[in-house]
Amino acid sequence: MLAALVIVFREVIEAGLIVGIVLAATRGVPGRGRMVALGVAGGIAGAGLLAAFAGRLGAAFAGAGQELFQAGVLIAAVAMLAWHTIWMASHGRAIARELRALGAAVSSGRSKLAMLGVVVGIAVLREGSEVVLFLYGIAATGGSSAPGIVLGGTLGVLAGAAVAGLVYRGLLAIPAGRLLAVTGWLITLLAAGMASQAVAFLQQGGFAELLVEPVWDTSWLLADGSIVGRLAHTLVGYTDQPDGLQLLVYAATVATITLLARAVRAAAAPSSAPSSGPDSAARAARGRGAA
Amino acid sequence: MPLATRRAARIAPPLVTPPLVAAPLVALPLVVMALLAAPATPRAAEPAPIEVTIKDHRFEPAEITVPAGQAVRLHVRNLDASAEEFDSPSLKVEKVIAAHGAAVVHLRPLKPGRYAFTGEYHEETAHGTVIAQ
Numbered sequence: 001m002l003a004a005l006v007i008v009f010r011e012v013i014e015a016g017l018i019v020g021i022v023l024a025a026t027r028g029v030p031g032r033g034r035m036v037a038l039g040v041a042g043g044i045a046g047a048g049l050l051a052a053f054a055g056r057l058g059a060a061f062a063g064a065g066q067e068l069f070q071a072g073v074l075i076a077a078v079a080m081l082a083w084h085t086i087w088m089a090s091h092g093r094a095i096a097r098e099l100r101a102l103g104a105a106v107s108s109g110r111s112k113l114a115m116l117g118v119v120v121g122i123a124v125l126r127e128g129s130e131v132v133l134f135l136y137g138i139a140a141t142g143g144s145s146a147p148g149i150v151l152g153g154t155l156g157v158l159a160g161a162a163v164a165g166l167v168y169r170g171l172l173a174i175p176a177g178r179l180l181a182v183t184g185w186l187i188t189l190l191a192a193g194m195a196s197q198a199v200a201f202l203q204q205g206g207f208a209e210l211l212v213e214p215v216w217d218t219s220w221l222l223a224d225g226s227i228v229g230r231l232a233h234t235l236v237g238y239t240d241q242p243d244g245l246q247l248l249v250y251a252a253t254v255a256t257i258t259l260l261a262r263a264v265r266a267a268a269a270p271s272s273a274p275s276s277g278p279d280s281a282a283r284a285a286r287g288r289g290a291a
Numbered sequence: 292m293p294l295a296t297r298r299a300a301r302i303a304p305p306l307v308t309p310p311l312v313a314a315p316l317v318a319l320p321l322v323v324m325a326l327l328a329a330p331a332t333p334r335a336a337e338p339a340p341i342e343v344t345i346k347d348h349r350f351e352p353a354e355i356t357v358p359a360g361q362a363v364r365l366h367v368r369n370l371d372a373s374a375e376e377f378d379s380p381s382l383k384v385e386k387v388i389a390a391h392g393a394a395v396v397h398l399r400p401l402k403p404g405r406y407a408f409t410g411e412y413h414e415e416t417a418h419g420t421v422i423a424q
Contacts, residue, residue, distance in 0.1 A: 003414065054374060055389030063395035066386060130376065133387060134412045137373025140390065204384055206397045209362065224380035240380065243399075 004152030005159070007134055010227060011127040012160025014234040015043070018123040020167030021190065022116045025084075025183035027172065035117035043124025050125060051132035067205030070126065074198035077122045080115040081191035082257045085184055089261035090268035131157075184261075186235070192253040193237020196246040203245070211244030340366040340395060345375050345388065348413035359403040359423040365396040375417065379408035382421060 019036060026032040050057070057065045131153070138149045174182050202208045219240035222229050232238035237250060338358075343365050344351045357363045369375050369388040377386045377396055388394045401423035410417025 007411065007414075051374075054387055055392040058387065058389055058392055058394050063393075066394070130387070133374040133376075137371075137375075137390065137412055140372050200383055203399065204386065204397055206364075206395075209399070212399045219381070241383070243383075 001148035001152035004134075004138070004149040005156045008131050008153045008156025009159045010230055011131050012157050013163050013227075014230065015120075015123040015127040016160045016164030017167055017231065017234050018190065019120055020164040020171070021183060021186050022120055023164075023168045024171035024179065025187060026113060026116060027176075027179060029113055032113055032116075035113045036120050039117040039120030040124050043121040044128055046121065046125040047128030047132050050129035051136060054129070054133060061205075064205035064207070067201045067207075071198040071201040071205070073122045073126065074194045074201070077119045078191045078195045078198070078253065080119050081187050081194070082253070082260075084115055085187050085191070085257050086260045086264050088180065088184055089265040188254060188257050189236040190234075191257060192250045193233065193235070195253040196237045196239070196242070196250040197233075199246050199249045200239070200243075203243070208245060211248065214241035214243050215247055217241050338363060340364040343367045343419075345369045345371055345410065345417065347371065348373075348375070348410060348416045350408075350410065350417060350419040353419045354422060355419065356422045356424060357398060357401065360400045362400050363398050365398065366393065367396055368393040374412065376411040377408060378411040379406060379421075381406045382408060384408070385411075 019040065023032070023036060026036075054066075057069055059065065061068055135150070135153050138146055171179065171183065199208065203212060217240060222232065222238065222240060224230070224233060224238075224240045229238065229240065239246070242250075338361075341355060341357070341363060343355065345367065348371060355365065367377060367388055369390060369392050372390050374390050374392075375388050377384060377388060377394070379385075382398060382401075384396055384398070386394055386396055398421065401421070403423050406421040406423065408419050408421065
């Protein structure tokens with residue numbers, strides 16, 4: 001039971017982190033609850049389908065179907081997160097002002113909500129399909145331990161959801177004026193991490209076999225397999241042995257989002273006040289370096 | 292901040308998409324396509340895949356010796372009725388192998404050493420090691 005709890009928990013927690021950040025980033029936008037719920041429901045349905053067709057997907061594209069699919073959905077998520085962040089650069093300040101002035105009454109931003117809904121859906125789809133496969137395997141092979149494993153799995157889902165709630169609560173403790181800046185760079189790093197993971201999947205599938213040497217190894221400090229390592233992996237794309245191409249794509253993603261956000265902001269507000277938006281935070285984050 | 296500026300910011304058309312925003316959406320797929328088109332290591336030079344089976348949630352063989360510094364492929368067949376995930380952070384592989392299915396696992400060129408892998412869905416029994424030498 002404990003093993004099932006741990007396995008399910010660590011899959012759910014990864015999707016949970018993303019849901020928590022998206023909820024915080026869309027604070028006060030009307031309809032966001034419905035959009036996130038739709039994303040989660042769509043992701044669960046997709047996870048079931050993905051698990052059911054795991055065999056066929058794995059066999060597609062000369063055995064690289066799974067990697068191409070994973071890389072594809074990750075890249076789609078990166079594009080949507082990038083779009084969201086850059087769009088927030090032009091409107092984030094107005095939204096933050098409204099949040100302060102009018103509490104939760106923000107009328108703009110609804111159309112971009114759909115993108116974050118899709119990001120939530122993709123996160124649930126990816127992690128959920130593993131949970132489905134794992135639990136289905138237990139059910140298929142039966143055994144006396146099955147009820148305990150189902151119980152463990154259920155507890156794992158609940159614990160993962162609790163972490164999502166904690167992340168959301170924690171982010172909401174940030175004052176409204178700073179919240180959008182914080183979620184802006186959180187989402188930028190999330191996107192960069194996803195881009196570098198997409199690279200890892202392409203390399204695993206036998207594509208893009210360049211710069212595959214690990215550049216450093218910090219597994220003695222924080223191993224990918226540990227819970228903290230997985231959290232860092234989801235949040236900022238941490239991996240204990242990043243290879244050259246992963247680092248390159250990570251840096252390129254952060255730079256692209258940051259520079260475009262800055263350009264858009266400059267165009268939107270020519271007489272701009274001191275910067276406090278996602279791009280300045282992302283700039284600070286870039287200095288910190290990760291991947 | 293003057294009231295006029297504040298109002299102007301609020302009524303600024305919120306849903307107009309700046310043209311620059313489209314750039315990453317175009318750029319990212321282009322990067323990926325470029326990567327896909329990049330010449331992979333010549334397939335002809337690669338040795339035949341190493342056969343690995345999963346039965347009763349155990350890998351057979353559990354120790355796989357591969358030449359160091361050379362990309363190799365594992366052909367993993369899952370004879371069990373439940374799916375398994377071939378998982379190894381050190382090999383940078385995580386791949387689901389469907390029940391009664393098979394999968395090719397690409398191993399990148401490895402430095403000499405031992406690399407552990409597990410079947411993530413049955414960690415109590417499914418262990419193995421890749422030995423690069």
